[in-house]
Amino acid sequence: MDMHAIIGTIAERVPTTFDPTDYVGDDGLIYCGHCNVAKETTLDFGFMKRKVPCICNCGKQRRDANDRKRNAEQEHMRVKGLQELGLPGRELYNWTFENDDGRDPDLINAMRKFVEQFDWFYKNKKGLLLWGGTGSGKSFAAIAAANALMRLERPCLVTSFTRIAHKLSDQRYGKQDYLDNLNTFDLLVMDDLGAERNSEYMQEIVFDVINTRYNSGKPLIITTNLTIEEIKKPAEMSNARIYDRILERCVPIPVNGASRRRIKAAEDYCEVQRKLGLI
Ligand SMILES: [Zn+2]
Incomplete structure (x- = not known):
């Protein structure tokens, strides 16, 4: 040229x-x-x-x-x-803080703070255990946090033990590969712990998922209808090894209680409660 x-x-x-x-x-x-x-x-x-x-x-x-x-x-x-x-369904794209119905401002405020300070949770290997009755907004709160983090371009996965069991029943997925893949997500939301069938097979899947996440140290949000007593003192001893790991990593947040109950809920988790603005 x-x-x-x-x-x-x-x-x-x-x-x-x-x-x-x-x-x-x-x-x-x-x-x-x-x-x-x-x-x-x-x-x-x-x-x-x-x-x-x-x-x-x-x-x-x-x-x-x-x-x-x-x-x-x-x-x-x-x-x-x-x-x-x-996200397992398109309808969940709109489960955002902006679309919250305002029924439980303390909870949504705590979840916003979780997102704002996600790096701290990530570094300190801490997640949340949202427990409370059906329809109390636990899933909404967890998924809204996941959506907010995804907007910050942090990869999150929202799933359930039943869904994972279904995926694993498909022979195309190697179990360990599938479980390892869960750890590529910065946040894993396991929706509705305790709703899965109570079989040895399911229990093994729940353990494997929790244990893989536990070993990775990456944050996990679990929602459950189980009470904190049922988690702390499981009726079946076989669940104890699962719940012990959950309680070590996930700070219990009661969801349908008044704020006062929430404050009292976990005295051992003061630092996290403060971070979330609950005390
Ligand atoms: Zn000009």
Whole structure:
């Protein structure tokens, strides 16, 4: 490519558009009629001079706005991708803090703080155990936190032991590979512990999932209808090894109780309770 062609290529790459309000300045260059900045410049190569387009202030603003728009679109696509991967159904995309019905502001506020301080939870290997009766908003709170983290581009997976058992019954998934894959997510939400069938097979799956997550040290949110007493003193001793691991890593938060109960719930977890603004 000769020098003229190279200069021509440079000129073509400058995204300058000319406008009817543009005018020619005293120096013979074209100026923008809006910002009065030159849209051309003279390149002096010694052996030749050449006028090439350059960008005025309005052009820069347009370019930056386009960059921002493109970045926002790309971010939106990345978040959509995380949601598709991380949520079991599209209806859950809208389970967000913004769509909260305001029934339990303490809980939602605590979950917001969990998201804001997620790095601390991640570093300190702490998660949450949301326990309370059916319809108390535990799943909503957990999934809203996952959605908020995914918007920050942190990969999260929302699933249940029943769903995992179903996946594992499909021979295409190697069990250990599947379990290891769960740890690629920064946050794992296991919805409705205790709702799964009470069989030896299911118990093994629950143990394997909890144990794999426990070993990884990555945060876990568990929701359950079980009471904290049932978790602390399980009727079946075979559940004790599961629940012990959960209690070691997940701070119990009672969900359908008044705030006072919530404050009293876990004196051993003061630091986390403070972080969540519950005390
Ligand atoms: Zn301009």
